[in-house]
Every structure is written in C-alpha cells, then in structure tokens.
Amino acid sequence: MTNSQKLWGGRFTGNPDETFAEFNRSFGFDIRLFEADVRASIAHAHGLHGAGVLDADETAAVTGALRTMLELAAGDADYMNLDSEDVHSFIESRLVELVGDLGKKLHTGRSRNDQVATAFRLWLRDQIAHLQTDIKDLQAALIAVAERHQTAVMPGYTHLQRAQPVMWAHWCLAYLEMFARDSERLEDVAKRVNVMPLGSAALAGTSFSIDREAVAKELGFERVSANSLDAVSDRDFAIEFAGACSLIMVHLSRLAEDLILYASTEFGFVALSDAVSTGSSLMPQKKNPDALELVRGKAGRVFGHHAALLATMKGLPLAYNKDMQEDKETVFDALDTTRTCLKVTAIVLGNLSVNEARTREAATKGYLNATELADYLVKKGIPFRTAHESAGKIVLLGIETNRELVEIPLDEMRSVAAQINEDVYAALGLERTVASKSAIGGTAPSRVEKAIAAAKASLNG
Ligand code: ARG
Secondary structure, eight states, X not given: OOGGGSTTGGGOOXXXXXXXXXXXXXXHHHGGGHHHHHHHHHHHHHXXXXXXXXXXXXXXXXXXXXXXXXXXXXXXXXXXXXXXXSHHHHHHHHHHHHHGGGGGGTTTTOOHHHHHHHHHHHHHHHHHHHHHHHHHHHHHHHHHHHHHTTTOEEEEEETXXXXXXXXXXXXXXXHHHHHHHHHHHHHHHHHXXXXXXXXXXXXXXXXXXXXXXXXXXXXXXXXXXXXXXXXXXXXXXXXXXXXXXXXXXXXHHHHHHHHHHHHSTTTOOEEOOGGGOBOOSSOTTOOBOHHXXXXXXXXHHHHHHHHHHHHHHTTOOSSOOGGGGGHHHHHHHHHHHHHHHHHHHHHHXXXXXXXXXXXXXXXXXXXXXXXXXXXXXXXXXXXXXXXXXXXXXXXXXHHHHTOOGGGSOHHHHHHHOXXXXXXXXXXXXXXXXXXXXXXXXXXXXXXXXXXXXXXXXXXXX
C-alpha cells in the first residue's frame, strides 16, 4: 500500500519503507479487536447522528454495513486478508467498499487514539468475564477433589518440614481462597476497564456535539472518561489486568509445585493421571508431571508481560505515543496463558487421586503432634513457654531413640514433666489433633465440612 492510500496519506508524497511498514503494522494481532471495534463504530455512528453529522439514512447505511461486516468476517476466513495497517484502517477500508464515500464520514470526531482505547476496553471487559468463569471451573475442581477424599489427613508443612497434620480438603480450600481473591481482584479491575474513552478524539476532545453518555450507554460502559488527555494515554487498566493475571499465576504455580512434590516417589501422596503426564525417552520407568511443570513455568512468562507493560508506559509523555501499541500482544498472551493454565490445572485436579493411607502414615511420623503435647501441658496449668520447652525435650528423647511421642512410656515423659498423665496418649492421637483445630478457619473436619458447603453455595450462588 502506498502512503497516499493510507488513512493519513494527504500530507505524504513519498512511499513507506517496506521493513518499516511491516514494523508499524499491528493488524496481525489487533485483529482480535475487530468485533469490539465494529461495535464501538456502530455506537459512534449513532453518536454522529445525534450530533447531526450523519442523517437517518446515512446512519442506517453505515450501521447496516458494519453489521454486514461482522457476518462477512464470520463466514469467510479470507475476508480479513487485507494489507491494512491496523484493525481500525481495515474496518474503514471494508466500510468504504460497502457504502462508498459515505464510509469516510465515520471517522468524524474520533481518532484511532480514542478508538483503540475504547475497543481494547470493550474487548477486555468480555475477556475478564471468561477468565472468571475459568477460575470458577478450577474452584469447582478443587471442591470435587476435596470431597473425593474428604476424610484424608496429611502432613501440613512450614519450611517444607512436617509441621502439623491437616485435612487434604483443607489444603484444597486454601487454594480455593486464593482463587476467590483473584476473581474479586478481576471484578475490581473490570470497574476501571469499564470506562469509555470514545469522544476524546486524538487528545483534546471533539468539537462535534456527540452525546458521549448515550454512546457509553449503548456500549454498556458504566462511565465516560473525564479528561481527554488521560483517556487516550491511560493503560493502567491493561497493567492492572496483567497484574491480576500474574497473581493468578503465582497461585497456580504454588499449587503446581505442591502437587509436583506430592506426586514424587519421596512423598507419594498423590497420583497424577496418565492423561496429564509424560514419559521419558530414555528412562522407561518415568512418569513426569509436565502439565504442572508447564503451569509453574508459564507463570514467569505472564510476570514478564506485566513487567513489559510497566516498562513500556514508564516515562511516556502525554498523550498517545506509538509505544502503546505494544500493550496488545502482552495482554493477549497474559490472558491466553492464564486461561490455558487454569483449564489444564482443573483437568489435573479432575484426574487426581490421593493415597490416603500414605498421607495418614506421613501425618503420624515426624512429631507433628508435638504442639499438641505443649497444648496438653498448658491445659494442665503450665505456662506455654515452659510447656514448649518440656515438649521439645520429650521430642528429643523420641528422636534419640527413634520413637514417636505415643511410643514413649509414661514414666519417661513424666521424668520431663510430672503433670503428664495416661490421658496424654489420647490427646496425641491423630484424630484428636486434627479435630481440636476447630476455631473458624481451622482444619478440624467439622470446620472443613462446613467450609466445603459454604464454598459450594458461593460458587453456585
Ligand atoms: N494500532 C494503534 C495502536 O494500537 C492504533 C492507534 C494509532 N494511533 C496513532 N496515532 N497512530 O496503538
């Protein structure tokens, strides 16, 4: 395409350098904004009608052609094959094909600067809803696997050292909480996405009397932007979105890491299905957790997009600068990657089984009930610090003689703390240990059962 054929060709006499033209082109990726940009263009045509720029027939012809364009694009893969600079020029070229010179009136009172910000926001608003659906599906998978193994007990860890026993379902619900916050965060981002820049034109606003609020209403925007300079140069919403995706990926990567560990021979807590594992080309015995490793790895990629957006926007002068065209691929890939990872993780969980005997065995080895012993002594009237010291001594006794706490005879325990009685063994039992954590948020089975019910209700509500 020569420069004189471009949207902005008037003041040009020379032709573009081919390498630069390709460098400048965004149509290869902003094609994803096609439908959103057509919808915004239809609303803008109505705005122009209200401003007296298009009469009723012209408005009907332009909006009709824009709708036809959506159908043509849906019906013919080749329809999008034009050598356009970006999706906005593509739409204008196709419009002029359909309605002739009338199509050239549509750009009155708008610039690609407010147009791209509007289309991007419209598109993102829908995508946020899809992402939230994926989060819900993953939460449902977490609840399902919690219920499949509702009585399973396993070691809980701090510093990756056995700490205290917890219910498997409690582990599942911990992740459910993280994803609930992620969804809430997206809801909050959506509020700031849902603001319409259209009508800000290039940077200064428009001189046509377009009823911006009516246009916004047609497009389902909650508000119109209040300052034209800010409206065309603000990409906070994209950065926030990538940030929200990054946190989802933080949570997914932690879940992935836990399961990778739990699936190892050393732990042997869970079995991953063949459907989400791979083998080794050399070692016949291997079953590798590739699905989870990829989820863990792709977190880095999404953080990279977030950082890239921040770096692109840093120090840009007001208002629009072409640097900002870099916003799209980062957001597109952050979205696609996060969605795929949510889906794959839900599949992994859907096929996961817990080796309940093994997790129970692990939860009874390694003095996970030492805190119980200290609490027992506290209940006998000993200050916690002293109780902690005594329990530590008894643990040391156990370590030195390779016995668990419940295997140490009463007289040996009493030599450390005389207040200990026969009832200590019941207090140190696994079921009692878990059941005693019954305050709100604790791992007691009764609490976990209620938490599952509440999670189900809020997911279906
Ligand atoms: N493709 C451009 C982008 O994504 C559209 C806006 C172009 N505006 C301009 N003044 N050249 O940012």
